Amino acid sequence: MxxxxxxxxxxxxxxxxxxxxxxxxxxxxxxxxxxxxxxxxxxxxxxxxxxxxxxxxxxxxxxLVEGALRRQIAQNITRLRDIRCYRGDRHRRGLPVHGQRTKTNARTRKGRRKTVAGKKSVKTMK
Known part of the structure; x- marks a missing residue:
């Protein structure tokens, strides 16, 4: 090779x-x-x-390739976090950065679903 x-x-x-x-x-x-x-x-x-x-x-x-490029990207993200801009907050929270929807989808950034207890729907009796 x-x-x-x-x-x-x-x-x-x-x-x-x-x-x-x-x-x-x-x-x-x-x-x-x-x-x-x-x-x-x-x-x-x-x-x-x-x-x-x-x-x-x-x-x-x-x-700009390999280690130097990875380092530059990491520094850019760190800068966004430090100046506390919107994109930096999204990086910090592990959410999509570029305006994608998060009600559905976004599982790659958010991770596996976390089940929330007590979210059962109330059935009405007639």
Whole structure:
């Protein structure tokens, strides 16, 4: 398995394999292939050491990836919490941040359902 930017990339076409690096999606993978002058369909295992070094250099110079990107995102969220803005409060409470509904759905952010005791409906007798 070739290693680029500290990540083992699988033996797949290069434009797909580069997406295994945190912070590189389809668009950036295509741009990196184009800038390096390598066909996107080329298998990652067939790349030479020079080509891998060239790709690693392009990523280092132009893209924020892996640990540095994760650190920056964490700092941004911490800043939002510290200034006590609405988005920071939503992060603190573990609720959706971007305006999604929470009456139904939002289970990914809220976690498993918590059953509340005493919520039985009252039946009326006629």
């Amino acid at each position: 070739p290693r680029v930017a500290g990540v083992d990339i699988p033996d797949k076409p290069l434009r797909i394999a580069l997406r295994y690096i945190y912070g590189i999606g389809p668009h950036h993978a295509a741009l990196i292939c184009q800038e390096a002058g390598i066909e996107g369909q080329t298998r990652a295992s067939t790349l030479t050491e020079d080509q891998l070094a060239q790709i690693a250099g392009i990523i280092e110079a132009n893209h």
